[in-house]
Amino acid sequence: MADLKERLLPPRPASSINLPGRPSPSVNLREQSSRPSGSGRPLFQGMDFLGLKKRGQGLRSWIRVDTSGNSQIIEVDKFTMMRRCDLPARDLRLLDPLFVYPSTILGREKAIVVNLEQIRCIITADEVLLLNSLDKYVLQYVVELQRRLTTPAVGEVWQSDGSNMNRSRGSRSFDNVFGDTSPDYLPFEFRALEVALEAACTFLDAQAAELEIEAYPLLDELTSKISTLNLERVRRLKSRLVALTRRVQKVRDEIEQLMDDDGDMAEMYLTEKKRRMESSFYGDQSLMGYSSTGGALSVSAPVSPVSSPPDGRKLEKNLSITRSRHESMRSSESTNENIEELEMLLEAYFVVIDSTLNKLTSLKEYIDDTEDFINIQLDNVRNQLIQFELLLTTATFVVAIFGVVAGVFGMNFPIPLFDVPSAFKWVLVITGIVGVIIFCSFLLFFKYRRLMPL
Incomplete structure (x- = not known):
C-alpha cells in the first residue's frame, strides 16, 4: 500500500519551484491583489477568481487503470476528459470532491459514471479513471482492481492445467456450466463496477457495524441511568444513524432503479457496444470496397442527379439495410440474454446493501424502543x-x-x-x-x- 501511495503521488509542478533571483508567482499575485485601487480598496477583495478559474479549467490528476491492470497518473483538464469519455459537464460535476452529491450510477454511450461514497470514477470499455486521492478506500479500490485483472480466469487455468482432458461430458460443456456464472468472464466495465460496489458496500457495512458496537452499550446504560450526558450521547448517535441510513438507502435505491430498468442496464454494456461499432465500421469498409471494385458502375462515369441510382448503389443500400436489421435483431436478442449477467451482479450487492439497511433499521427500532421505555419511566415518575x-x-x-x-x-x-x-x-x-x-x-x-x- 505504501509503494502504491508513493507511485500515485502527483509530481510537483515546475511553477511551484522558486528560482533564485525570481519572485514567486504567488507573491506577485498577492502583491497585485493587495494593491489599492483608485477608491482606496484592494482589488479583488473577497474574490478568488484565480482559484475559480483553476477549479473550472485547470489540470487534474487522475489515476488510470487499463484492462491489463497497469496504473499510471495522468494530468487531464475538464474539457479533454469530456471529449475523451464523451460525457457532459454535469456528469463530471458528480465526481468533483468540492461538491456533495448522493450516490449515483449513470450509464452513458461510452462510459459509466460511478459516484459511490469515496469511489468516484469513470469506467470505459478500456480503462478506469479515478480522481487521484490518498484516501485509503481509493487506494484499496486500485489494488483490488489490479489484483482481479491480473488474476487468471477460471477458463485459462483449466486450459493450462488440463488441456488433454475431455471437457465435454454429456450434453453440457464446461463453458456452459461455469463460463457464464464466473465473475472472471464478465466484461471489463462490469468487473470494475463490481469492485466499486463491493468497496461502497463494505465501507457502509463497516460503519453500520461500528455504530452497532457503540450504540447497544450506550442504550443499555441509558435505560439503567437516565442522565443529561447519556441523553446527549444518544441524541448524537441517533443523528449519525439517520445520516448513515439515508446514504445506505440512496445506494440501495440506485441499485434497485438500475435493476428495474432494462434500458439502463443495456446501456452499460460498453464492451459489447464497442465491438458492434468496430464490426459496423469494418462492414462499411468492406461494402465500400465491394462497390468500388466489384460493382458494375465505373468510377469515371458521370452520374446524373435526376436519374435513378445505379445497380451498384442499389445493391449497397439493400445490403446496408439488411445488415442493419440483422445487427439490430441480433443485438436485441444478445442484450436480452446477456443483461442477466449485470442483473445478477447488481442483485448480489443489492442483497448486501439491503442487509446493511436492515441492520440499521433494527438499530433504529431498538433506539425507538429505548426512547419509549424512557418516556414510560418518566411518565411513571411524573x-x-x-x-x-x-x-x-x-x-x-x-x-x-x-x-x-x-x-x-x-x-x-x-x-x-x-x-x-x-x-x-x-x-x-x-x-x-x-x-x-x-x-x-x-x-x-x-x-x-x-x-x-x-
Whole structure:
C-alpha cells in the first residue's frame, strides 16, 4: 500500500519551484491583489477568481487503470476528459470532491459514471479513471482492481492445467456450466463496477457495524441511568444513524432503479457496444470496397442527379439495410440474454446493501424502543410526583382546619366555654377526628376515581 501511495503521488509542478533571483508567482499575485485601487480598496477583495478559474479549467490528476491492470497518473483538464469519455459537464460535476452529491450510477454511450461514497470514477470499455486521492478506500479500490485483472480466469487455468482432458461430458460443456456464472468472464466495465460496489458496500457495512458496537452499550446504560450526558450521547448517535441510513438507502435505491430498468442496464454494456461499432465500421469498409471494385458502375462515369441510382448503389443500400436489421435483431436478442449477467451482479450487492439497511433499521427500532421505555419511566415518575403532591395538598387542607378553629376561638369576645378547664382538650380531639374523617374521605374519593392506587 505504501509503494502504491508513493507511485500515485502527483509530481510537483515546475511553477511551484522558486528560482533564485525570481519572485514567486504567488507573491506577485498577492502583491497585485493587495494593491489599492483608485477608491482606496484592494482589488479583488473577497474574490478568488484565480482559484475559480483553476477549479473550472485547470489540470487534474487522475489515476488510470487499463484492462491489463497497469496504473499510471495522468494530468487531464475538464474539457479533454469530456471529449475523451464523451460525457457532459454535469456528469463530471458528480465526481468533483468540492461538491456533495448522493450516490449515483449513470450509464452513458461510452462510459459509466460511478459516484459511490469515496469511489468516484469513470469506467470505459478500456480503462478506469479515478480522481487521484490518498484516501485509503481509493487506494484499496486500485489494488483490488489490479489484483482481479491480473488474476487468471477460471477458463485459462483449466486450459493450462488440463488441456488433454475431455471437457465435454454429456450434453453440457464446461463453458456452459461455469463460463457464464464466473465473475472472471464478465466484461471489463462490469468487473470494475463490481469492485466499486463491493468497496461502497463494505465501507457502509463497516460503519453500520461500528455504530452497532457503540450504540447497544450506550442504550443499555441509558435505560439503567437516565442522565443529561447519556441523553446527549444518544441524541448524537441517533443523528449519525439517520445520516448513515439515508446514504445506505440512496445506494440501495440506485441499485434497485438500475435493476428495474432494462434500458439502463443495456446501456452499460460498453464492451459489447464497442465491438458492434468496430464490426459496423469494418462492414462499411468492406461494402465500400465491394462497390468500388466489384460493382458494375465505373468510377469515371458521370452520374446524373435526376436519374435513378445505379445497380451498384442499389445493391449497397439493400445490403446496408439488411445488415442493419440483422445487427439490430441480433443485438436485441444478445442484450436480452446477456443483461442477466449485470442483473445478477447488481442483485448480489443489492442483497448486501439491503442487509446493511436492515441492520440499521433494527438499530433504529431498538433506539425507538429505548426512547419509549424512557418516556414510560418518566411518565411513571411524573405520576408518582403528582400523587405525592395530591396527598400533600390534602394533608395541608386538613391541617388548615386547625388554623380555622384557632382563628375562631382567638376572636376578642367572651364565651362560657373559656371558663371550662377541659374545653381545650375536647376542642383538639374533636378537630383532629374531623380532620382524619375528611382526609379518609378524600382518599376514598381518589380511589373511587382511580386517581391514586391504594
